[in-house]
Amino acid sequence: MEISAELPQHLVNGLVLGSIYALVALGYTMVYGILELINFAHGEITMMGAMVALAVITALVGEGSTVPGFVIVLVGLGVAVVICMALGFVIERVAYRPLRRAPRLAALITAIGISIIFQAAALLIWSSKPIKFPKILPEAQFELAGATISALQLAIVLLSFLLMAALWVLVQRTRIGRAMRATAQSPELAGLMGINPNYVISITFVLGAALAAVAGVMVAAYDTQADTYMGSLLGLKAFTAAVLGGIGNIAGAMVGGIVLGVVESLGAGYIGGLTGGFLGSHYKDVFAFFVLILVLVFRPTGLLGERVAERA
Amino acid sequence: MTVSRVFQGSTLNIAAAITVAFAALLGACGRTSVCDKPDVVCIGSVAPLTGPQAHLGRDNDNGVRLAVEELNAQGVSIGGKIVRLEVLSEDDQADPKTGTIVAQKLVDAKVKGVIGHLNSGTSIPASKIYSDNNIVQISPSATAVKYTAQGLKTAFRVMTNDSRQGKVLGEFAVTKLGAKKAAIIDDRTSYGQGLADEVEKAIKASGGEVVAREYTTDREKEFRSILTSIKGKNPDVIFYGGMDPQGGPMVKQMRSLGIKAQFLGGDGMQSAEFIKLGEADAEGTVASSPGVPPDNMPGGKAFVEKFTKKYGQIQIYAPYAYDATMTLVDAMKRADSSDPVKYRDVLAGIQRDGVTSPISFDEKGDIKAAAITMYRVKNGKWEILSIVGDTTPKDKK
Numbered sequence: 001m002e003i004s005a006e007l008p009q010h011l012v013n014g015l016v017l018g019s020i021y022a023l024v025a026l027g028y029t030m031v032y033g034i035l036e037l038i039n040f041a042h043g044e045i046t047m048m049g050a051m052v053a054l055a056v057i058t059a060l061v062g063e064g065s066t067v068p069g070f071v072i073v074l075v076g077l078g079v080a081v082v083i084c085m086a087l088g089f090v091i092e093r094v095a096y097r098p099l100r101r102a103p104r105l106a107a108l109i110t111a112i113g114i115s116i117i118f119q120a121a122a123l124l125i126w127s128s129k130p131i132k133f134p135k136i137l138p139e140a141q142f143e144l145a146g147a148t149i150s151a152l153q154l155a156i157v158l159l160s161f162l163l164m165a166a167l168w169v170l171v172q173r174t175r176i177g178r179a180m181r182a183t184a185q186s187p188e189l190a191g192l193m194g195i196n197p198n199y200v201i202s203i204t205f206v207l208g209a210a211l212a213a214v215a216g217v218m219v220a221a222y223d224t225q226a227d228t229y230m231g232s233l234l235g236l237k238a239f240t241a242a243v244l245g246g247i248g249n250i251a252g253a254m255v256g257g258i259v260l261g262v263v264e265s266l267g268a269g270y271i272g273g274l275t276g277g278f279l280g281s282h283y284k285d286v287f288a289f290f291v292l293i294l295v296l297v298f299r300p301t302g303l304l305g306e307r308v309a310e311r312a
Numbered sequence: 313m314t315v316s317r318v319f320q321g322s323t324l325n326i327a328a329a330i331t332v333a334f335a336a337l338l339g340a341c342g343r344t345s346v347c348d349k350p351d352v353v354c355i356g357s358v359a360p361l362t363g364p365q366a367h368l369g370r371d372n373d374n375g376v377r378l379a380v381e382e383l384n385a386q387g388v389s390i391g392g393k394i395v396r397l398e399v400l401s402e403d404d405q406a407d408p409k410t411g412t413i414v415a416q417k418l419v420d421a422k423v424k425g426v427i428g429h430l431n432s433g434t435s436i437p438a439s440k441i442y443s444d445n446n447i448v449q450i451s452p453s454a455t456a457v458k459y460t461a462q463g464l465k466t467a468f469r470v471m472t473n474d475s476r477q478g479k480v481l482g483e484f485a486v487t488k489l490g491a492k493k494a495a496i497i498d499d500r501t502s503y504g505q506g507l508a509d510e511v512e513k514a515i516k517a518s519g520g521e522v523v524a525r526e527y528t529t530d531r532e533k534e535f536r537s538i539l540t541s542i543k544g545k546n547p548d549v550i551f552y553g554g555m556d557p558q559g560g561p562m563v564k565q566m567r568s569l570g571i572k573a574q575f576l577g578g579d580g581m582q583s584a585e586f587i588k589l590g591e592a593d594a595e596g597t598v599a600s601s602p603g604v605p606p607d608n609m610p611g612g613k614a615f616v617e618k619f620t621k622k623y624g625q626i627q628i629y630a631p632y633a634y635d636a637t638m639t640l641v642d643a644m645k646r647a648d649s650s651d652p653v654k655y656r657d658v659l660a661g662i663q664r665d666g667v668t669s670p671i672s673f674d675e676k677g678d679i680k681a682a683a684i685t686m687y688r689v690k691n692g693k694w695e696i697l698s699i700v701g702d703t704t705p706k707d708k709k
Contacts, residue, residue, distance in 0.1 A: 004541075004544045009540040010537065010540055017534070127362065128363045128364075128366070129363070130364055132588070132589065135592075139568070143570075148568075150568045222534070224589070225533065225561065227364070264537070267537075268541075269538070269540055270541070280527035281537065281538045282528050
């Protein structure tokens with residue numbers, strides 16, 4: 001099986017997909033690092049971000065304004081980020097904080113319950129019909145090393161990397177970042193050091209939700225539509241990416257996301273040739289999860305190693 | 313025993329008793345009440361009314377309702393009595409499992425016939441349920457060959473099946489569109505896969521080469537990986553066996569990857585929604601639609617006017633749903649009975665003019681008329697490219 005001339009394009013596609021997965025994976029990994037809780041509702045927050053943004057964008061486009069397309073998108077993005085941050089904050093306060101001392105299973109079931117509630121609420125508000133992303137973004141394309149890259153693809157990758165870099169600086173170089181890392185290591189000891197763990201945990205949820213909102217809008221733009229069911233598979237894949245990179249490890253989520261995206265893209269492209277036509281490209285999700293299993297078998301803590309709180 | 317003694321008991325017992333009584337009351341309020349009346353004939357209509365194909369499902373449903381309204385207004389006389397037609401609409405969400413559930417629901421509601429389902433993937437499993445209960449089913453849009461190949465006496469359709477549609481599409485691609493190399497994508501549903509297989513056979517038979525065969529699902533929205541693989545093989549034409557919620561984004565992603573190949577589709581893509589979703593990138597796409605254009609059929613233009621005034625733009629299958637309903641009731645009238653056991657044979661031998669084509673069925677339940685119209689998107693609208701195998705008598709215009 002020859003490495004085809006299309007490899008650069010597959011890599012580009014994979015990088016774009018991976019950047020989106022990475023943004024969502026960060027939300028899962030940060031929450032798990034501190035609370036050892038898989039926030040199943042995170043995928044639905046991504047969906048909410050996409051739907052809210054699209055609702056705003058559609059409304060603004062309907063007004064017939066002469067504002068350039070990407071400004072409208074930014075406005076929609078801004079509204080979505082604010083709303084998702086509020087949702088993240090509320091979930092933590094209302095559903096997870098009361099269960100801080102309860103068995104882990106209770107919080108897990110609650111997380112699943114919240115995700116169901118969100119999906120049902122979205123169905124009530126928007127029904128199951130997909131909302132189209134209006135054609136307001138520039139459609140420029142350019143060639144690079146044999147791959148055709150669209151302006152949108154470039155924007156997604158650049159914005160993702162920018163946000164990931166910003167998060168990294170926040171976590172590594174600021175006071176609040178230090179507080180987050182301390183709380184992730186041990187909430188009780190951090191409390192003894194004068195850090196308010198409740199405050200830090202809220203910030204973590206809010207940050208994760210903000211990133212999820214951006215990711216949701218990216219998916220909506222990339223797929224040119226969004227619907228109320230998009231959150232579940234995306235959330236599952238992003239959580240997979242977080243585990244792949246090492247759960248609780250922020251760098252791990254970023255790496256895991258990119259790796260998963262590239263693997264999925266290459267898989268979809270080459271799986272037919274690899275298996276002699278036995279498996280087709282509609283098995284691309286299977287391929288991605290299969291790679292996850294392989295990685296975990298040989299390296300159970302993930303590619304970069306996991307970072308979970310020590311419950312003293 | 314005093315009254316107070318009778319009502320003595322724990323609160324739990326009383327609550328349980330009230331719940332049971334309430335449930336019994338609710339159970340008695342069934343839908344079947346309307347279909348049990350002697351002068352009412354219930355017809356089931358099944359299509360995806362929610363989800364990505366909801367626009368197509370609503371279209372079918374509206375076609376059925378328009379027919380029923382017209383018939384009720386004219387007055388339907390069966391067995392010497394005037395009967396009223398009632399439509400029971402069900403949503404199968406284009407999901408085979410849900411399709412069987414709603415089929416059983418309709419059977420329990422004692423419908424006398426079913427117009428549906430929309431997708432082949434749901435019509436085929438449901439057809440067994442209808443057949444087991446002797447309920448006639450006419451599908452306006454299920455085109456997979458298997459639907460009538462099962463040998464069920466109650467399964468009919470008013471749309472030419474995919475072995476014919478696929479043959480026409482494949483031949484057209486090679487002979488008229490000049491394709492030497494073709495790539496084929498399908499959505500792995502009964503419809504998409506079946507049609508794609510037929511197109512592949514036809515392309516090869518016409519001397520073309522199939523350079524790539526890729527797959528997706530009917531819920532997927534991201535096609536760049538498979539399109540990138542296809543790009544490497546340099547096809548002249550890319551055929552998609554599937555529905556418009558995927559076809560639209562697919563053609564957009566094709567163009568954004570710099571793929572210039574001709575995009576080709578079947579009846580599931582030949583819709584207004586495809587153009588809406590594909591926007592400027594949809595330009596030049598060619599798709600087939602079984603039947604002849606409305607202008608070529610008696611009553612065709614009038615139907616388009618009536619429908620558009622009441623329900624807005626036709627998506628794809630509304631005229632077929634209308635034809636299916638009219639044919640079903642016509643068979644009942646001619647047999648003088650709404651009992652499927654009695655009118656089924658009349659339906660099998662019926663000959664009438666629909667708004668999509670002349671309607672008569674072969675021994676498998678397939679419609680005999682085999683014309684297929686090829687359309688191309690020009691300036692944001694579907695334009696007739698050519699009509700293949702038009703068997704409408706020329707004097708009936």
